[in-house]
Amino acid sequence: MMSSNAPSTALERYTAQVLLGDVWQRPLLSMRDRAIVTMAVLIARNQSTQLPPYLERALDHGVRPSEISGLIAHLAFYSGWANALAAEDVARPIFARRGIDAGEPAPAALLPLDESAEQRRHAIVERKFGAVAPGLVQLTSDVIFRDLWRQPALSVRDRCLVTIGSVIATAQTAQLAFYLNRAMDNGVSRAELSEVMTQVAFYSGWSSVYTALAVMKEVFEGRPD
Amino acid sequence: MMSSNAPSTALERYTAQVLLGDVWQRPLLSMRDRAIVTMAVLIARNQSTQLPPYLERALDHGVRPSEISGLIAHLAFYSGWANALAAEDVARPIFARRGIDAGEPAPAALLPLDESAEQRRHAIVERKFGAVAPGLVQLTSDVIFRDLWRQPALSVRDRCLVTIGSVIATAQTAQLAFYLNRAMDNGVSRAELSEVMTQVAFYSGWSSVYTALAVMKEVFEGRPD
Amino acid sequence: MMSSNAPSTALERYTAQVLLGDVWQRPLLSMRDRAIVTMAVLIARNQSTQLPPYLERALDHGVRPSEISGLIAHLAFYSGWANALAAEDVARPIFARRGIDAGEPAPAALLPLDESAEQRRHAIVERKFGAVAPGLVQLTSDVIFRDLWRQPALSVRDRCLVTIGSVIATAQTAQLAFYLNRAMDNGVSRAELSEVMTQVAFYSGWSSVYTALAVMKEVFEGRPD
Numbered sequence: 001m002m003s004s005n006a007p008s009t010a011l012e013r014y015t016a017q018v019l020l021g022d023v024w025q026r027p028l029l030s031m032r033d034r035a036i037v038t039m040a041v042l043i044a045r046n047q048s049t050q051l052p053p054y055l056e057r058a059l060d061h062g063v064r065p066s067e068i069s070g071l072i073a074h075l076a077f078y079s080g081w082a083n084a085l086a087a088e089d090v091a092r093p094i095f096a097r098r099g100i101d102a103g104e105p106a107p108a109a110l111l112p113l114d115e116s117a118e119q120r121r122h123a124i125v126e127r128k129f130g131a132v133a134p135g136l137v138q139l140t141s142d143v144i145f146r147d148l149w150r151q152p153a154l155s156v157r158d159r160c161l162v163t164i165g166s167v168i169a170t171a172q173t174a175q176l177a178f179y180l181n182r183a184m185d186n187g188v189s190r191a192e193l194s195e196v197m198t199q200v201a202f203y204s205g206w207s208s209v210y211t212a213l214a215v216m217k218e219v220f221e222g223r224p225d
Numbered sequence: 226m227m228s229s230n231a232p233s234t235a236l237e238r239y240t241a242q243v244l245l246g247d248v249w250q251r252p253l254l255s256m257r258d259r260a261i262v263t264m265a266v267l268i269a270r271n272q273s274t275q276l277p278p279y280l281e282r283a284l285d286h287g288v289r290p291s292e293i294s295g296l297i298a299h300l301a302f303y304s305g306w307a308n309a310l311a312a313e314d315v316a317r318p319i320f321a322r323r324g325i326d327a328g329e330p331a332p333a334a335l336l337p338l339d340e341s342a343e344q345r346r347h348a349i350v351e352r353k354f355g356a357v358a359p360g361l362v363q364l365t366s367d368v369i370f371r372d373l374w375r376q377p378a379l380s381v382r383d384r385c386l387v388t389i390g391s392v393i394a395t396a397q398t399a400q401l402a403f404y405l406n407r408a409m410d411n412g413v414s415r416a417e418l419s420e421v422m423t424q425v426a427f428y429s430g431w432s433s434v435y436t437a438l439a440v441m442k443e444v445f446e447g448r449p450d
Numbered sequence: 451m452m453s454s455n456a457p458s459t460a461l462e463r464y465t466a467q468v469l470l471g472d473v474w475q476r477p478l479l480s481m482r483d484r485a486i487v488t489m490a491v492l493i494a495r496n497q498s499t500q501l502p503p504y505l506e507r508a509l510d511h512g513v514r515p516s517e518i519s520g521l522i523a524h525l526a527f528y529s530g531w532a533n534a535l536a537a538e539d540v541a542r543p544i545f546a547r548r549g550i551d552a553g554e555p556a557p558a559a560l561l562p563l564d565e566s567a568e569q570r571r572h573a574i575v576e577r578k579f580g581a582v583a584p585g586l587v588q589l590t591s592d593v594i595f596r597d598l599w600r601q602p603a604l605s606v607r608d609r610c611l612v613t614i615g616s617v618i619a620t621a622q623t624a625q626l627a628f629y630l631n632r633a634m635d636n637g638v639s640r641a642e643l644s645e646v647m648t649q650v651a652f653y654s655g656w657s658s659v660y661t662a663l664a665v666m667k668e669v670f671e672g673r674p675d
Contacts, residue, residue, distance in 0.1 A: 010520065010523040010603060011535075014523065014593070014598075015531070018593055028585065042532055047532040047533070069234075069236070072236060073239065076239065077239075078431055078432055079430040080266070080270065082272040083272070083430075085236075086274060088236065128439075132415075132445050133422050135251070135419060135423045136422050139243075139248075139423065143243055166430070167432050170432060170433060171620060171621040172432035172435075173624075174435075174436045174439075175435055175436060195585060198585045198589065201589075202527075205494075205616070206594065207528060207617050208622055211622055213579045213586070216583070220581075269655075271497055297461060301465075302464075303655050305491070305652070306652050306653055308497070309461055310461075310500060353663075353664075356667075357667045357670050358648070358663055358666070359644070360476070360648045361651055361663070364473075364651075365656070368464070395657060395658060399660075399661045400661060
């Protein structure tokens with residue numbers, strides 16, 4: 001992930017000793033989860049030229065190609081269509097070189113929906129924004145929560161990690177609490193979320209994560225678990 | 226706007242059925258306005274590699290080349306000089322291939338200025354920031370509001386749409402209310418703004434637009450019209 | 451920094467008359483500092499394709515190659531690893547063409563640390579976030595403030611300018627006050643910071659800087675100097 005003959009050997013040293021030699025090796029978060037979060041940050045920031053080594057690393061550490069495709073489709077909605085299309089352009093030749101057939105698996109049933117939870121979520125958003133943006137509120141229910149999040153290509157837990165990475169990377173802190181809670185509701189531990197922040201700091205920048213920590217602190221303090 | 230053999234057929238399906246097949250076709254906002262808003266978002270996020278099909282689409286739906294040039298110059302100020310220069314590099318070969326002479330039209334008079342409104346705006350900003358940033362406050366008056374916004378290449382109404390797209394795409398929500406009000410003062414309806422949010426959601430990401438909705442709600446509630 | 455035959459001659463005119471002909475020439479901030487701030491903004495926004503002329507300009511105006519390498523390594527932490535690696539890819543051929551050997555200088559001592567100030571900083575952050583993100587809080591002390599900021603390649607004063615540019619460019623206003631104060635503690639004047647805002651406005655966009663002005667105003671009002 002680094003070039004030789006780089007002009008900044010300080011950066012080389014930090015990369016070797018801190019980022020690759022320490023952070024990526026920490027057991028608090030699996031290599032697989034680190035790869036997923038890192039891809040999410042890079043795609044959300046549209047850094048497609050830097051994406052290939054991380055996409056290869058993800059495949060090497062057990063992220064399935066269908067999960068990567070699911071992650072890209074998820075980020076189309078959360079970080080913009082152009083980001084997802086650019087990520088696909090990166091994924092396609094890597095998949096091809098590895099002989100991966102990335103066609104959609106045989107039609108699979110959507111993941112089950114917690115109907116009453118979704119109705120509560122929709123009611124809250126409808127009450128807040130139904131009058132000012134009825135079209136978007138309806139799409140959010142029909143396409144995002146009743147379809148995208150239920151696609152079997154990527155687990156709900158992993159979608160939470162992806163969304164958290166994307167929300168921090170695009171400076172949308174106001175949306176973060178919802179997805180941190182959702183992550184914890186889907187089995188992500190406090191220790192894992194804490195280490196997600198460390199991982200994201202290196203790829204989205206320290207400043208973005210310190211802004212996010214204030215939100216995470218409130219979320220942690222507001223939960224009994 | 227999609228590639229064949231894409232690894233994520235979920236993304237292909239959303240593109241075909243939701244984005245192109247539904248959202249872009251909705252009559253609440255004209256195809257022309259959708260194209261303008263989408264170009265603004267892509268340029269503000271510096272996604273020049275994804276810009277060409279949208280620039281072609283804009284020309285196909287009646288956006289004039291001089292309007293595109295005006296939009297790019299507008300975004301130099303609102304989203305950064307480098308973004309505008311990158312957008313020009315995309316526009317130039319497309320204009321050339323279509324035989325468009327993009328030289329500036331014969332010098333045209335600036336659009337009229339509402340002198341008392343501009344004096345009120347300047348006085349408010351001068352009172353807030355004149356002491357800490359006198360140079361920038363003066364440039365904002367001289368170059369942004371007494372020159373850029375009055376360039377005849379792009380209407381004030383369209384500049385509002387462009388600025389709103391750029392402000393949301395760069396997570397600058399604190400600046401949004403001013404431009405939503407300005408848009409409504411220049412004839413953009415609530416229904417159109419609402420649909421601008423839907424359009425922007427697909428290109429700047431859902432999270433950025435939900436942050437913006439809270440501002441739009443306040444603006445709508447604060448106006449009699 | 452502009453192309454001929456650009457489709458938008460309004461942009462050409464603003465570039466020649468306002469940006470290059472006026473702003474860059476203003477004596478309130480040195481050409482060298484303008485170059486440093488501009489590189490920081492472009493790297494923080496990952497605009498590597500637009501970076502070369504500004505990197506050349508920096509070298510032409512006395513920014514040392516080792517300072518550029520230090521700036522890039524600094525931004526790895528503040529704006530994300532991928533941004534720094536992309537910037538290195540831009541710097542390498544420019545350094546090579548100029549016959550610059552960018553290898554790290556012989557190991558130099560770290561800059562001195564104000565131990566009690568760092569302990570106060572760490573204690574505040576530890577109290578706020580130590581429980582929710584212990585790993586990141588420790589890295590922030592060990593790697594950011596006890597190592598990165600003390601690397602002799604770039605002065606603390608210049609690191610402040612770089613960080614301010616990056617924080618504004620990535621919409622992380624919540625982190626800005628700390629670095630504005632740090633800049634003033636390290637000899638940057640109010641007039642210089644004010645002009646940094648003007649410079650950043652052209653490269654990160656007007657909206658981002660107006661959000662930042664509100665923070666700068668508070669910082670200025672809260673200091674006796």
